[in-house]
Amino acid sequence: DIQMTQSPSSVSASVGDRVTISCRASQYINSWLAWYQQKPGKAPRLLIYTASTLQSGVPSRFSGGGSGTDFTLTISSLQPEDFGTYYCQQANSLPITFGQGTQLAIQ
């Protein structure tokens, strides 16, 4: 199985800050990576797929990068509504696996 490792596990930042979350795959996954945002008590929301494609309706301050085994999710200018937990997910092969999550708090 492909293991997905996110860093950091948690981050706190201020409105307007640039925030970057990393995700590393234990094997090569090309660009088959997605990012999700989850708020407490809610279902996850797809933000980015195929590593860098913005899902429809997602603000342009979100961007994704990387390929192979190392990936990033960047929020260019943090907004109050961006709090929550962020997960990466590999779609290269079964079983589908998720990272352990990164909790983002607004200072």
Next chain:
Amino acid sequence: EVQLLESGGGLVQPGGSLRLSCAASGFSFNDYAMSWVRQAPGKGLEWVSAINSRSEYMFYADSVKGRFTISRDNSKDTLYLQMNSLRAEDTAVYYCAKDSGDCSRTSCSEFDYWGQGTLVTVSS
């Protein structure tokens, strides 16, 4: 508008069974793969099972293989998860998730829509 509505969760004793349903609307259900993803209390996301659009391929996490069965009825736009021999560690919110495409024999895609989840509690 895409909607996924799960039902069937509840409290069940260890060793018991439960059947989850997910009613889909707002898209052509028979064109897309579907999955179940669960989240134990305070924990991260865990993929459980997937089924391709025509029910040709069913995939399972090792943690549920042999105990859970995924199925779908394209005439009713409904996804199911039959859960048998339930254990305490199966306690979680179970989400129904729509794949952005279809699964091949070896891979599925990302999930572009999710239901609100249904809570399954396994406890005596």
